[in-house]
Structures are given as C-alpha cells and as structure tokens.
Amino acid sequence: MHIFLRLSVVSVFVSQMANAVPTDTDTAGFSLAYQDYNQAVQANNQADIITYARQAYELGAVKFGVDSIDSAKLAMNWANAIVEQSKQNNKGRVVQDESVIKAQQLFESALTVYRQKLPENDIAFVDPLVGLAQTTADDAYAKKVLFEAIEIAQEADNEFTIAEVKTLAFYRLTGTDFYTRAVRRFAFDAYDIYVNKLPDNAIKRVNATYLYGVLNEAMGKHTKAVDALVEVIKQYQALPYSHPHELRAHALLVDIYQKRGQDDQATEHCIAIGKMTPWNEQQEQTPLFRTPPNYPKSYAKRGKSGWVKLQFTVDEQGFVQSPQVLDSKGGSQFEKESVEALTQWRYAPKFVDGKPTKGTSTVRLDFTLG
Structure with missing residues (x-):
C-alpha cells in the first residue's frame, strides 16, 4: 500500500524512502549520511533528522542529479523534517519562518520533478501536494493543492490516503475563507472510512x-x-x-x-x-461550564462598565459554593449578577491523595459594552 502520510493532529512524517537508494552506484558520503538519517528517524531524534536529511539531500542531488526522482524524495525527507520541527516548537502548528519557507521550496521542487517524471495523477503526487498545503501561507493555494491531492487519492481508490488527506484539508482550511460545508464534510468522510476499515x-x-x-x-x-x-x-x-x-x-x-x-x-x-x-492554588481555575452574567439593563442604558472579583469554593463534585465578592467596580448590580451566574458554573474538583475535596478559587468577571 502506497501511503506516506501519518496524521495525528495532522502531520506528514518523514518517509523511509527505502527504494530510493541505488546501491550499485553508492558513494561513501551519501551512503553514510542516509544511514545516519535513518538511524535518527528510528531514534526519533529531531535535530539529527534535520541535519542528516539535509546532508543526504545535498549529497544525493550530486549523486543522482537535482532533477531525479531520488533527489525529489530526499528533498521531501528534509522538508518533512522541517515541518515536524516547526510543529514541535509551536504546539502542533506550522509557523511561517525561514526554515518553513525553505521546506515549501523543497516541496515545490519535488512536485516539479514528479510532474516531469511520473504519470499524470500518480499517487506519489499526494506527498508534495500535502507538504505544500502545510508550508504555504496562501490559503487559496493550500486549498488548490489539497483538492488536487484528494482527487488523486480518489482516482487511485486508496481509502486510507483519502481519509488522511481529507482530515488534513479540514484542519488546514478551518478558520480560513475557504472553510465550507464541503470542507466540514471531509471530517465526516474520514470518520466513515476509519470506522469501516x-x-x-x-x-x-x-x-x-x-x-x-x-x-x-x-x-x-x-x-x-x-x-x-x-x-x-x-x-x-x-x-x-x-x-x-x-x-x-x-x-x-x-x-x-x-x-x-x-x-x-x-x-x-x-x-x-x-x-x-493538578489543582493550582495560585491561579484562577478554568470553568468546564459557564454561563455569562446578565448585563444590568439600567447600567447598559447609562453606558456603565465595571468588574467583579469573587472568591468561591469548588466542592467535591465540581459545583460552586459560597461565592463572595472580594472587590468590584461599577455598582452592586454587577455584583448581584456575577454571584447569580457563578453559582451555575462547574469546575473540576481538587484532588488530594487520590480523592476529591473542596478547594478555593477566585475569578474576575468583566462587564464591558461592545
């Protein structure tokens, strides 16, 4: 099965590219760099993966020629390593910087070679297309290459690749001008495939x-x-x-x-x-459910704003008990509405020695007119 993609939150991992190295003309420098690269992948050593992926690409480009399929695959190994590093550094997101721009250039060069060397709509096109979608800052271009990748996967009738690319397309296009019902449907399509397979x-x-x-x-x-x-x-x-x-x-x-x-x-x-x-006594706890306080109509008519700081107890079941106003600005109606709203909130209880117990927390509610 020809699948290079590995999506978790949604990421494209480095392919092993085992068939890309013709041993009959191997040179010592490239062979060593590529061996080091594979060892780094096995050890999940991200710094070494990038270092040796770059070395393997640069030496491979000389050995195989820049316009060869083997060099294109080596370029994607390096590019994918850059993408993975960016995600590790940015909580799962690819952030546009010089290294990511370099990755985009590598994916573009690989795609150009593929278009020259491979049959039209070969399943291998999916890899550079997906890579470009992750590294470009142009949302319209990301949509274009992702839709092309989906079409290729569908023509190949490769359901797992369809599911992975559609998942990636959903995440990549969410929050952009190109997020539509059809894009949302991609997530459901992927779900259906995985449930069945x-x-x-x-x-x-x-x-x-x-x-x-x-x-x-x-x-x-x-x-x-x-x-x-x-x-x-x-x-x-x-x-x-x-x-x-x-x-x-x-x-x-x-x-x-x-x-x-x-x-x-x-x-x-x-x-x-x-x-x-863990319960942190030094910060406001995050509510799991909250209802906003009502804005007093009389205050809104007069354009009044303010805030209320409250202390309260979270009981063993996560209910709010005994809310008390510590400080406020703007008037007593803000205090009244804050207390009433807070009593409906739910929290995670504090745990001590493996058992839920009562804990004290604070919160500040701001009242501002938009």
Missing part, C-alpha cells in the same frame, strides 16, 4: 471519532456527540498515558450535560478531569 482502538479511528464528536456538538447534535465522545474516552483510557483529546472530551461532555440540565452525568466528567489535572 479500522478496529475500535486504532488511534486514527479514535482521533477521527473525537473530531466527529466535536463537530456534532458544534452543530447541536448532542446525542451523536455524546455517543462519540464517550467512545473516545473509553479508548483513550486504555492508553498508558493521558491523551489531550481525552481531557477535552470530558470537558465537552460536562458542557453538553449541563446544557441539558443533567448535573449528575456532568459530575462524573468533572471528577474525571480533576483526577487528570
């Missing part, structure tokens, strides 16, 4: 199920969202580490259940989050 605990299927749940929650389809998020938590709990999506799934379920008035179901997930996250 992968076992329940396959990480790609679980990640796709998480996204399916998030999207259904955003669309107001709470029953579908709950079913998906509960399944996500079940699968992530089997991992030997805490996955960020597990925490977020719990938080979304708290929000959904509270909106439905199902306090008991929400409590289960408040407690689960409390077990996963």
Whole structure:
C-alpha cells in the first residue's frame, strides 16, 4: 500500500524512502549520511533528522542529479523534517519562518520533478501536494493543492490516503475563507472510512471519532456527540498515558450535560478531569461550564462598565459554593449578577491523595459594552 502520510493532529512524517537508494552506484558520503538519517528517524531524534536529511539531500542531488526522482524524495525527507520541527516548537502548528519557507521550496521542487517524471495523477503526487498545503501561507493555494491531492487519492481508490488527506484539508482550511460545508464534510468522510476499515482502538479511528464528536456538538447534535465522545474516552483510557483529546472530551461532555440540565452525568466528567489535572492554588481555575452574567439593563442604558472579583469554593463534585465578592467596580448590580451566574458554573474538583475535596478559587468577571 502506497501511503506516506501519518496524521495525528495532522502531520506528514518523514518517509523511509527505502527504494530510493541505488546501491550499485553508492558513494561513501551519501551512503553514510542516509544511514545516519535513518538511524535518527528510528531514534526519533529531531535535530539529527534535520541535519542528516539535509546532508543526504545535498549529497544525493550530486549523486543522482537535482532533477531525479531520488533527489525529489530526499528533498521531501528534509522538508518533512522541517515541518515536524516547526510543529514541535509551536504546539502542533506550522509557523511561517525561514526554515518553513525553505521546506515549501523543497516541496515545490519535488512536485516539479514528479510532474516531469511520473504519470499524470500518480499517487506519489499526494506527498508534495500535502507538504505544500502545510508550508504555504496562501490559503487559496493550500486549498488548490489539497483538492488536487484528494482527487488523486480518489482516482487511485486508496481509502486510507483519502481519509488522511481529507482530515488534513479540514484542519488546514478551518478558520480560513475557504472553510465550507464541503470542507466540514471531509471530517465526516474520514470518520466513515476509519470506522469501516479500522478496529475500535486504532488511534486514527479514535482521533477521527473525537473530531466527529466535536463537530456534532458544534452543530447541536448532542446525542451523536455524546455517543462519540464517550467512545473516545473509553479508548483513550486504555492508553498508558493521558491523551489531550481525552481531557477535552470530558470537558465537552460536562458542557453538553449541563446544557441539558443533567448535573449528575456532568459530575462524573468533572471528577474525571480533576483526577487528570493538578489543582493550582495560585491561579484562577478554568470553568468546564459557564454561563455569562446578565448585563444590568439600567447600567447598559447609562453606558456603565465595571468588574467583579469573587472568591468561591469548588466542592467535591465540581459545583460552586459560597461565592463572595472580594472587590468590584461599577455598582452592586454587577455584583448581584456575577454571584447569580457563578453559582451555575462547574469546575473540576481538587484532588488530594487520590480523592476529591473542596478547594478555593477566585475569578474576575468583566462587564464591558461592545
């Protein structure tokens, strides 16, 4: 199966490119650099991956010729290493800088070679096209190359590649002018493929199920969202580490259940989050569910603004108890509305020695007119 993509949040990993090295004309310098590169990949040493990927490309370009397929693959190895480094440095995002611009140039050069050397719409085009989508700052261009990659994968009837490219396209185009219902549908298409083709605990299927749940929650389809998020938590709990999506799934379920008035179901997930996250006495705790305070009409008519700082207790089930005003500005009605709203919020309880217990926290609510 010809798949070079590996999407987690959504990333394209370095391909091994085992068939790209013709041993009959091997030179010592290139062979050593490429061997070092593969060892760095196995060790997951990102700094060495970039160093040796660059060396292998530069030596390979001399050995094979800049316009060869082998050099194009070596260029993508280096480019993908740069992309991975950028994601590691920027919390999963590719941030445009000189190195990422260099990666884009490498992907462009590889795509040019592929267009010259390979049959039209060869499945191998997917790799440089996806790489370009990640490294370009031009959203319109990203859409263009991603749609081309999807079309190629569909023509090849390669379902896993279709799913991965559609997932990447969803994440890349979300938040841009090109995010449409059709783009949102990509996430559902990928989910359908993974559910049909992968076992329940396959990480790609679980990640796709998480996204399916998030999207259904955003669309107001709470029953579908709950079913998906509960399944996500079940699968992530089997991992030997805490996955960020597990925490977020719990938080979304708290929000959904509270909106439905199902306090008991929400409590289960408040407690689960409390077990996963340490309580910090030195900062405001993050609410899992909140309702904004009403803006007093009389104050709004007069253009009054202000703020209220409150102290409160989060009990063993994550409910707010005994809210007290510590300080405020603007008037007593701001204080009244703040206390009333805060009593409806839900938090993760504090855990001590593995058991939930009461904890004290503070919050400041600001009242400003837009």
